Amino acid sequence: MSSEPNGNGRRPGMTDVARLAGVSHQTVSRVLNDHASVRPATRERVLAAIEELGYRRNMSARALVTRRSGMLGIVASGSSRSGPAGTLGALEQAARAAGYFVTVAIAPEPEPDLHGEIADAFVEQGVEGVVVIAPTPGVAEVAHALSAQVPVLVVSAWDPPDGVPTISVDQRAGARLAAEHLLALGHTDLVQVSGPTDWFDAAARVDGWHTALADAGVAPREDLVGDWSSERGYALGRSLLDNLPTAVFAANDLTALGVLRAFAEAGVRVPEDVSVIGFDDLEGSANFYPPLTTIKQDLRALGAAALGALVEVIAGGTALPRRLPPALVERSSTAAPR
Incomplete structure (x- = not known):
């Protein structure tokens, strides 16, 4: 044969x-x-x-045993959204700075055969370890296909049941910061335009938002479910025009951009009539009109931390689940309600 x-x-x-x-x-x-x-x-x-x-077996796969290949694998969803795409870029830069070569595989859907092929390809290339950027459950499943063969670290707000090491920006804490900022300004009529329900980040932000408001004894309006896009943010912003809240938490900055456009076209002033806060601190959010108050997640720090944790796992250590703190970036799109 x-x-x-x-x-x-x-x-x-x-x-x-x-x-x-x-x-x-x-x-x-x-x-x-x-x-x-x-x-x-x-x-x-x-x-x-x-x-x-x-x-x-490719001869380079023997390097997996000696762990001297200098190669790392990254599994990504292929999403162009700022979080996954920014994390991929930050990881590649951190790996290159540390002297590693990176090979990337795209796993957009939960396809077991594809996951197995990805595992085969990584093993045959002799990767020392793999980072799985998992925004959704389907991509998270790749970690299981890989973990039996190579050291794996998952970058995700996912809480895996089987002890797979994970690292992420603390999405719940970020949403809590958004809620607490608006509450401190005096807002009690609030609504969240969330991300898609099948994303780990979106679910964590929903949880953090509602937990913070419940702790303060404030009942927000029912969430409006978005899809991370400015187009959906615009549509949902328009749906609020007949009954404006005093504050909107947009679950990412692109959603906030759509909300701001909907309000501007209708003559709704931000922040005089409605405050708007976003999430991500997307490049350019300081130049929205008005400049957007938002929650910053430092993806460069996340990439460096993920690389360090993976290297620790490759060396035989244990990387405990870690959540990096986000930060409030206060600009002029939020103010006290009139």
């Missing part, structure tokens, strides 16, 4: 071996690394599948 590309145009990988042998990725990895814990019958079945498929 020879390891020629299969019908899908790629060479046989560990996914194919595992499927043919009827075992898990982890078992194939153990056989390849000659672990004593594999039962002889299972080992023979895996070796037979390897022979039948003509699977051959």
